[in-house]
Amino acid sequence: MELKDIQNLIKFVAKSGANEVKLEMEDIKITIKTGPEKTETTILQQAAPMAVPQVPVSAPVASQIEEVATGNTSEKEENSNYIEITSPIIGTFYRKPSPDKPMFVEVGDTVNPDSVVCIIEAMKLFNEIESEVSGKIVKILIEDGTPVEFGQPLFLVDPS
Known part of the structure; x- marks a missing residue:
């Protein structure tokens, strides 16, 4: 999973209003916690554990993601x-x-x-x-x- 994909996931979760999301795949575990004052993300990979620093979420990017996800207006x-x-x-x-x-x-x-x-x-x-x-x-x-x-x-x- 690329860093850009993780950042987009963080922005999407923040926009959705969820307080916490955990994603587990074969070789990676991601936990995203959001709240009124912070966004925190922890990423663990089996091969090499690492933590991604906090990434600020901006509303314009989240709305762009929503526009892509909503699809055709007709x-x-x-x-x-x-x-x-x-x-x-x-x-x-x-x-x-x-x-x-x-x-x-x-x-x-x-x-x-x-x-x-x-x-x-x-x-x-x-x-x-x-x-x-x-x-x-x-x-x-x-x-x-x-x-x-x-x-x-x-x-x-x-x-x-």
């Missing part, structure tokens, strides 16, 4: 009559309760408030995510097994 206009089911936490998105079970919901399925639509795994805890609206699933926005952020749209629901 697609948003098409989907404006749909309601989004968003992620309430940071974690890994799963569409089924276990590998040998069927998906919670598919495109075209009808959901009601309190219908389980997916699971998000965070820190070895599997959290069932329930729909807060009634309607028909028109689009699944995230691939199974993909990391998700707080507030990231997961499904589009047609309330009619």
Whole structure:
């Protein structure tokens, strides 16, 4: 992971409003803690442990990252009559309760408030995510097994 990638990750986490994020990959562990007065990052690599100094986060760069992440605006206009089911936490998105079970919901399925639509795994805890609206699933926005952020749209629901 390049230093520039780590700095962009720090800026993105600061913009998201999360207080702490831990990322573990095969050969690297990253912990990012943010608060009203500081941003602290610790990076450990198995081959050579090191710490990255504090990096100040500026709002203009974070907004540029958000613009890149949000994608095409015409697609948003098409989907404006749909309601989004968003992620309430940071974690890994799963569409089924276990590998040998069927998906919670598919495109075209009808959901009601309190219908389980997916699971998000965070820190070895599997959290069932329930729909807060009634309607028909028109689009699944995230691939199974993909990391998700707080507030990231997961499904589009047609309330009619």
